[in-house]
Amino acid sequence: MIVILLGPPGAGKGTQARVMAEKYGFKHLSTGDALREECSNNTTVGRKAREYMDEGLLVPDDIIFEIIRKNISQHRDILLDGFPRNISQAVRLDSILKDISRKISYVFYLETDDKILIKRLTSRRVCPVCGKIYNIITLPSSRGSYCDIDGAELSQRDDDKTGVVKKRLAVYKTETHPLVEFYSEKELLYTIDGEKDIEALLMDISAIIDKGGSNGH
Numbered sequence: 001m002i003v004i005l006l007g008p009p010g011a012g013k014g015t016q017a018r019v020m021a022e023k024y025g026f027k028h029l030s031t032g033d034a035l036r037e038e039c040s041n042n043t044t045v046g047r048k049a050r051e052y053m054d055e056g057l058l059v060p061d062d063i064i065f066e067i068i069r070k071n072i073s074q075h076r077d078i079l080l081d082g083f084p085r086n087i088s089q090a091v092r093l094d095s096i097l098k099d100i101s102r103k104i105s106y107v108f109y110l111e112t113d114d115k116i117l118i119k120r121l122t123s124r125r126v127c128p129v130c131g132k133i134y135n136i137i138t139l140p141s142s143r144g145s146y147c148d149i150d151g152a153e154l155s156q157r158d159d160d161k162t163g164v165v166k167k168r169l170a171v172y173k174t175e176t177h178p179l180v181e182f183y184s185e186k187e188l189l190y191t192i193d194g195e196k197d198i199e200a201l202l203m204d205i206s207a208i209i210d211k212g213g214s215n216g217h
């Protein structure tokens, strides 16, 4: 099964992806996480990607497909988080999937208001070791500014500073939001209320997946 989580920055894609991967055994594939790993390893790809990420812009498609190609044929149940990010990536994904006789099962669009997104992003903290996502207001670590799993000091993403957040939201609207219509026309889109709490969101998504039907291939 191939599932896409679509939505603006801060809609909760990474958070839901982690709980869904745990519940259903999906391979969680986040292009954002993969790019951040390239950045922290200071690879050629990472250095190039950072120029765009620090400005809140999309990284060029060719870099993204280097990451995607490696993974997409290796796993049966895949959860795509933060990809595709524009129409050209979506069209290219369709063509790759056609070549390997696979199809997208569900696209879950986490609809969330801008004011909530800005608040969530500027108060997000992440563990640099295990990637666990926290929020100093709604989901703090039980160990203060240290990860409650591995004790590493939590950090704020460079692109979660207010100026960059506003740019990312603007880029989302022009580049990524058109995918809502793209997947709606293909009858793959399910709109989920991204303002509900994490558990309620998981229940809404699970109700659709568990119902299965013709999409659940």
Ligand code: AP5
Pocket (backbone or CB within 6 Å): 007, 008, 009, 010, 011, 012, 013, 014, 015, 016, 031, 032, 033, 035, 052, 053, 056, 057, 058, 059, 060, 064, 081, 082, 083, 084, 085, 089, 120, 121, 123, 124, 125, 133, 134, 135, 136, 138, 139, 159, 168, 194, 195, 196, 197, 198, 201
């Ligand atoms: P990426 O890492 O994909 O960032 P994003 O899409 O902007 O999304 P975020 O990770 O910021 O938010 P999220 O929706 O995952 O929310 P989260 O669960 O963390 O991309 C970063 C950059 O990489 C891009 O700007 C671009 O440069 C590049 N890039 C990545 N993919 C690319 C691609 N395909 N093409 C080109 N460039 C690409 O939650 C946020 C906060 O809210 C957390 O604190 C969390 O605890 C809290 N929260 C989550 N859910 C809830 C809830 N239901 N209720 C209350 N709080 C919640």
